[in-house]
Each structure stands twice: as structure tokens, then as C-alpha cells.
Amino acid sequence: MGADTKLMHAGMLSGHRMVGCKVENSKGEHLGKIEDIIIDEEQGRVAYALLSFGGFLGMGNKLFAFPWASLRHDRVEKKVILDVDKESLRNAPGFDRDSWPDMADRSWGVRIHDYYKSPYYWQ
Numbered sequence: 001m002g003a004d005t006k007l008m009h010a011g012m013l014s015g016h017r018m019v020g021c022k023v024e025n026s027k028g029e030h031l032g033k034i035e036d037i038i039i040d041e042e043q044g045r046v047a048y049a050l051l052s053f054g055g056f057l058g059m060g061n062k063l064f065a066f067p068w069a070s071l072r073h074d075r076v077e078k079k080v081i082l083d084v085d086k087e088s089l090r091n092a093p094g095f096d097r098d099s100w101p102d103m104a105d106r107s108w109g110v111r112i113h114d115y116y117k118s119p120y121y122w123q
Contacts (some may be wrong), residue, residue, distance in 0.1 A: 045122075051066060063095055065123060
């Protein structure tokens with residue numbers, strides 16, 4: 001049994017295992033994939049998952065940060081579930097791959113968490 005498998009059995013998960021993982025909504029519609037995991041060093045917590053949606057809805061060059069708490073990992077199907085419909089993604093706050101926001105800025109974080117109705121991870 002490899003180290004990665006042991007982590008899964010203990011309820012822990014390698015960030016490496018999540019990057020590239022497909023993302024679906026609760027209806028089973030494909031939304032995209034996880035590009036990266038963002039860690040808040042001061043809090044010692046995973047803060048966000050960065051998702052890309054390919055050419056989906058004309059958002060091919062954009063990334064979207066989702067509060068970690070808004071995602072569920074399906075270990076059996078090896079996918080991530082995000083309870084958001086495609087229409088909500090049309091208005092979702094995103095950013096260009098070459099122009100990242102200051103994710104340490106709490107006002108930016110409040111905007112993201114409020115949009116997805118997720119509790120602030122830093123409280």
C-alpha cells in the first residue's frame with residue numbers, strides 16, 4: 001500500500017491528487033477541472049481550489065477560486081462535486097490566468113465566499 005493510498009484511508013488527501021481532478025455539479029454536469037490548491041500559510045488551512053472550465057461558457061482563459069468548504073471530493077468516482085449550476089458560473093467572479101488577484105486580501109475573500117454562500121475559512 002503506497003503512501004498516497006494510506007492518506008486516503010486516513011481521511012487525508014494529497015493536493016497533488018486533487019490537481020487535474022474533474023469537477024461536476026450535483027446534476028452530474030461536467031464543469032471543468034481543478035488547476036491548483038491555494039493554502040493560507042498564516043491560517044494553516046487550504047483556502048481555495050482554483051478551477052478552469054476549458055472553453056466552457058467562453059471562459060477558457062479564466063480561473064475561478066472556490067472556497068474549499070464548497071467542494072466535496074468523491075473518492076470512489078475520483079471527482080469533485082461543486083454545488084453550482086452552469087448559469088451561476090456565467091456571473092462568477094473569475095480572473096485571467098496571467099492576472100491573479102491578491103488572494104490574501106480579505107475583501108476579495110469576502111466577495112468570493114459571499115458569492116458561493118460559504119462561511120469564511122479564516123473565522
